[in-house]
Amino acid sequence: MPGDLSDYRRKRDAKRTPEPMPQDGVLPHGNDDTFVIQEHHARQLHWDVRLERGGVLVSFAVPKGLPPEPKVVRMAVHTEDHPLEYATFEGVIPKGEYGAGKMTIWDRGTYETLKWKDTEVDVVLRGERVRGRFTFFKGGEGWMVVRRGAPQDPGWESLPEQLEPMLATVGEMPGDPEKYAYEFKWDGVRALVRVEGGRLQIFSRAGNEVTATYPDLAELGKQLGSAQAWLDGEIVAFAGGKPSFAELQKRMHIGNSAQARKVAGQVPVSLLIFDLLHFEGRSLLRLPFADRRALLEKLELRGPNWYTSPSYPGAGDAVLKASREQGLEGVIAKRLDSRYVPGRSTAWIKVADVRPQEVVIGGWRPGEGRREGVLGALLLGIPEGDGLRFVGSVGTGFSDADLESLTETLRPLARKTSPFNGKLPPERARGAKWVEPTLVGEVVFRIWTPDNRMRAPVWRGLRSDKSPGEVRLNG
């Protein structure tokens, strides 16, 4: 590998890039003992490892960065020699130019050469962030890099391939409130996120990988840069400022990435991050929740589709009150001194302030006043025998668009007779229009009344993924 900058110059236009463009002529010589690693947010995030040699910087682009522990082999791409001046370059290469994107210095230092051949470069790096022996070698698949000898940090713990989530137990607000932190209960899907080398993988509660379903979260991996991490959180779709499980369902179960990208443009989701389980070679599972939380907050994770979900130590009453006012599902109380224990645990208490219930629509009453021409309330039932058992009516929680589209959907389902078993209370049946009981929806409500009706139900949306036969009474 003789030092040669002709490729470097050919790929770049000095008038358009801020990168250094040394004059032609004799190459300056150093002592062949310095290196720089640049984090390069190009189309694909990578780390450029550059070793000073023969008057140039011999360069490798490493997509996931240098491996943090021995025996881990990572891909490296041998790229064109760079001028020595490049070792201090930081800046943004403009759009449309070669290597467009932001470049920052990730580490620099000195190195010692153990072996330098056309197919193998064996060096010991001594930087501020990286120290240790690395071998770049050319195999059948191209160049690779492996760390040799001991890990940089003797206590380094490998990033687990999988982690099982800790689950809350349903219960009441704790009697010793000062021992807990309180969070809003979000109506979405649980997501455990593994980040390595700027790439993330998303796993469902059951451990299935769903990364391709949520392409709008990929940038979170880049925000974490070279850090290794496991995060815990909930993926939520917001509609009108509130979590909407019905909206989220338009995103779930799409495994095809092209299709997922298309739907992501129509139905954005947010990842609400609430726990940090592993970070930079250290498992945090055995740390108390309060310490994990402090480490998470220090990362200041925030982006267009993700942020750290708030947690309020000792403030259970205030969080419950706010949850009610905002029509959220309730509160999760997490013991401040609790370790992260995969599976169901009593250290996390789910205080459900409203309960979700799937229902079958058996009829509707036309609206009055402002709701003239659209529906005023839906009449709801639970399948029982050949018909429906009436469980209440819902007249709130609809957006204007919901009212229009539901009315349109219900009209062709009209029938002459009531699908409900027995008679409805007269004030509910007055002016009622009956429909074939084929539509399933979801409501939330606070409690069952003594005559088995839902008190103050609020509409959440149609559940087009469910059939009436699947609707069950929630306890």
Ligand code: MN
């Ligand atoms: Mn690069």
